[in-house]
Amino acid sequence: MNDLFFHPGKMAEAFMDIVSDACFLVDFESMRIIAVNALACEMTGYEREELVGMEMTALLPEIAEGDLSRLFGGLGSGSLAIEKEMKRKDGSVFTSEIRAAVTENEGREILLILARGLSGENKGIHQGGSEKGAFESLFAHSPDAVCVLDASGRVLDVNPAFTELFGCKREETVGRLLEDVFGYDRIRQEIRENVRKVNEKGYVEHETWRRTKDGREIYLALRGVSVDWINGTKAIYAIYRDMTKQQEAFRSLEQEKIYWENLFFRSPLAIALINADNRIMQVNHRFEELFGYSNHEIAGCNIDDLLAPGKAKQDAVEISRKVHQGTVSGLERKRRRKDGTWVDVEIMGLPFKVGGQFLAYGMYQDISERKEAERKILYLGLRDGLTGLYNQAYLERELDRLDRSDFLPLGIIMLDVDNLKLINDAFGHLEGNRQIRRTAELLRESCRETDIYGRWGGDEFLLIMPNSAPDFVKVVRDRLRRALRKDPDGFAVPLSVSVGMAVKEDVRQSLADIRKKAEEEMYRDKLLCRTAGREVLFKAIERRLDEDPGRNPHVTRVLELADRFAIHLGLDPRETKRLELLARYHDIGNVTVPRELLSRPGPLDESEWRIVRRHAELGYQIARNLNPLADIADEILHHHERYDGTGYPVGLSGEDIPFLSRVYSIIDAFDAMTGYRVFREPLKLKDALEELEFQAGSQFDPSLAASFSEMIRFSEDLS
Numbered sequence: 093m094n095d096l097f098f099h100p101g102k103m104a105e106a107f108m109d110i111v112s113d114a115c116f117l118v119d120f121e122s123m124r125i126i127a128v129n130a131l132a133c134e135m136t137g138y139e140r141e142e143l144v145g146m147e148m149t150a151l152l153p154e155i156a157e158g159d160l161s162r163l164f165g166g167l168g169s170g171s172l173a174i175e176k177e178m179k180r181k182d183g184s185v186f187t188s189e190i191r192a193a194v195t196e197n198e199g200r201e202i203l204l205i206l207a208r209g210l211s212g213e214n215k216g217i218h219q220g221g222s223e224k225g226a227f228e229s230l231f232a233h234s235p236d237a238v239c240v241l242d243a244s245g246r247v248l249d250v251n252p253a254f255t256e257l258f259g260c261k262r263e264e265t266v267g268r269l270l271e272d273v274f275g276y277d278r279i280r281q282e283i284r285e286n287v288r289k290v291n292e293k294g295y296v297e298h299e300t301w302r303r304t305k306d307g308r309e310i311y312l313a314l315r316g317v318s319v320d321w322i323n324g325t326k327a328i329y330a331i332y333r334d335m336t337k338q339q340e341a342f343r344s345l346e347q348e349k350i351y352w353e354n355l356f357f358r359s360p361l362a363i364a365l366i367n368a369d370n371r372i373m374q375v376n377h378r379f380e381e382l383f384g385y386s387n388h389e390i391a392g393c394n395i396d397d398l399l400a401p402g403k404a405k406q407d408a409v410e411i412s413r414k415v416h417q418g419t420v421s422g423l424e425r426k427r428r429r430k431d432g433t434w435v436d437v438e439i440m441g442l443p444f445k446v447g448g449q450f451l452a453y454g455m456y457q458d459i460s461e462r463k464e465a466e467r468k469i470l471y472l473g474l475r476d477g478l479t480g481l482y483n484q485a486y487l488e489r490e491l492d493r494l495d496r497s498d499f500l501p502l503g504i505i506m507l508d509v510d511n512l513k514l515i516n517d518a519f520g521h522l523e524g525n526r527q528i529r530r531t532a533e534l535l536r537e538s539c540r541e542t543d544i545y546g547r548w549g550g551d552e553f554l555l556i557m558p559n560s561a562p563d564f565v566k567v568v569r570d571r572l573r574r575a576l577r578k579d580p581d582g583f584a585v586p587l588s589v590s591v592g593m594a595v596k597e598d599v600r601q602s603l604a605d606i607r608k609k610a611e612e613e614m615y616r617d618k619l620l621c622r623t624a625g626r627e628v629l630f631k632a633i634e635r636r637l638d639e640d641p642g643r644n645p646h647v648t649r650v651l652e653l654a655d656r657f658a659i660h661l662g663l664d665p666r667e668t669k670r671l672e673l674l675a676r677y678h679d680i681g682n683v684t685v686p687r688e689l690l691s692r693p694g695p696l697d698e699s700e701w702r703i704v705r706r707h708a709e710l711g712y713q714i715a716r717n718l719n720p721l722a723d724i725a726d727e728i729l730h731h732h733e734r735y736d737g738t739g740y741p742v743g744l745s746g747e748d749i750p751f752l753s754r755v756y757s758i759i760d761a762f763d764a765m766t767g768y769r770v771f772r773e774p775l776k777l778k779d780a781l782e783e784l785e786f787q788a789g790s791q792f793d794p795s796l797a798a799s800f801s802e803m804i805r806f807s808e809d810l811s
Contacts, residue, residue: 113206120201137181193233237332245287259305294318311339362456384430399427415441436463479532482546502596503557503565506614510588512551517713562595569593585632590618636683650675660803681711727752736790754793
């Protein structure tokens with residue numbers, strides 16, 4: 093340093109007064125402390141008088157005396173930076189960053205040690221004293237950037253840390269105003285204000301930003317102190333400590349705090365902040381929504397007492413214990429709301445430590461909808477969708493489970509809804525479904541709690557009766573048979589169900605064989621009731637057909653024409669009988685057609701025509717399963733075919749169309765033209781015959797059309 097302005101005592105004292113590290117001046121030969129600043133006393137807990145004369149190794153327990161000499165003996169004019177443990181007067185140990193340099197004063201080697209506690213022990217303004225060599229070492233080896241100014245703010249000297257921090261050379265700064273060194277308007281005003289405050293008050297301290305020579309912005313802790321100088325003048329020590337990393341860390345922490353606050357308060361999860369005693373410190377808005385409590389009314393409450401009372405408490409306490417020991421996730425439980433209802437939640441826990449305090453986040457995700465969906469899926473997987481009874485998969489599993497000696501005797505009852513396909517064909521699937529559901533209801537009403545029953549297939553049901561003697565199973569079978577053959581109100585067809593039973597009494601019997609025996613008895617029961625059941629069904633169909641007020645007059649007319657035409661054609665009695673049946677039941681398929689379509693006076697659109705045209709096919713399906721009509725099922729199917737092949741439903745032509753279908757199509761068309769219709773007046777016989785003859789060869793068999801025309805002309809007065 094330039095001796096022109098060096099004043100050893102004053103400068104060393106002032107420098108030690110403002111340096112922010114604990115300073116120890118140590119005699120290198122004896123390794124005894126010769127001077128300290130107040131921060132050294134504060135850091136170690138000793139008084140100044142106790143430290144002066146103490147061996148430095150007493151404060152450095154990791155280093156023996158000889159090791160200390162060897163550690164610092166090779167420094168020369170350089171410096172050393174290490175981390176070591178230091179020992180306080182009370183015996184406690186802390187880690188410190190130690191910087192050391194060796195200087196010489198009047199032939200005496202002085203070791204300068206600057207100690208900075210890594211846990212924040214250093215703070216404040218302190219005083220001390222030394223000589224010229226000590227000050228030079230302090231100035232040269234200080235880790236902080238130091239600048240010496242005169243009272244006007246002109247730079248007298250800077251240390252190496254200053255040039256390194258700001259990226260400028262010593263000769264670029266010395267002799268210039270400090271405001272010119274940094275050189276931009278905002279900083280100029282701040283530096284002038286700092287110089288004024290130091291000159292007036294003797295001290296200034298704050299944090300600020302400065303720009304380095306290469307344009308980087310750095311954040312600094314700035315400390316300025318006025319000291320006495322040569323010939324009664326004043327000088328200013330300006331010390332800068334680079335706080336950029338700390339500021340960035342602080343900003344990062346602040347940003348992280350914002351992130352966590354947003355996560356906590358805006359999270360879709362219900363979150364409670366709980367302490368080590370499992371008491372609620374704070375909850376977010378979603379928690380309030382999910383559980384119905386406000387934050388202020390549950391602060392301080394034990395979270396397990398609040399959300400998991402009663403039988404759930406023990407499990408909840410164990411979960412909380414695991415949360416405080418480590419992360420918990422994916423646990424699905426029920427928790428109670430304020431209104432007493434329980435909600436399905438997934439529980440996650442995250443423990444953490446803040447300032448020595450152990451905390452945890454308890455997080456709850458509402459999974460009610462998912463659990464309900466899972467329950468529905470499970471239900472549908474085991475239940476029949478139409479009846480709500482167990483399905484075949486479940487029943488098969490139960491048969492396997494119950495196939496053990498402790499469930500013997502094991503009764504099996506099989507049930508089958510009679511004529512279900514025919515009911516579906518004749519009256520639609522809604523009627524068939526009603527029969528299935530009614531059978532299920534009667535099963536529920538007739539079975540014990542220990543019985544297991546369900547829908548085995550389309551029209552079949554199965555009842556499993558554990559620990560049931562054969563006589564008891566027989567009683568249940570007969571009771572079911574009677575109940576299932578009643579005529580419930582509102583049904584188009586009386587309910588009829590065939591029933592069979594068998595009982596497994598010996599473990600050596602195959603349960604599959606027992607079930608097969610029950611099934612065989614059920615089919616025998618079905619055969620016994622088949623004729624009676626179909627007669628009942630046939631009558632039900634007739635009743636449904638007769639609901640159309642225009643049908644009976646139509647049937648009466650076509651029957652009379654059919655009998656006359658059969659005689660005219662010379663048909664034998666069997667064919668005449670078949671033609672009469674066709675005339676009476678040709679429209680049996682209309683039981684499935686909506687009544688409003690059949691009676692509509694205006695034209696039908698294409699979709700409505702498709703429904704009406706299906707009556708021929710549906711009539712065929714019904715007729716082939718009913719003994720009285722099975723012999724004319726084909727004729728019913730084709731009675732709307734045309735001779736030229738443009739009819740429906742198959743598009744047959746010529747003599748490929750069944751004979752009686754060709755015969756009846758002429759009778760039906762003639763009655764349609766001459767009979768009453770709501771949408772038009774009937775044609776005169778003469779006009780109807782002319783239309784019939786005109787369509788011969790296209791719509792009608794020409795030979796049969798001629799015969800029919802001949803019959804009418806011969807027997808009727810066409811005038």
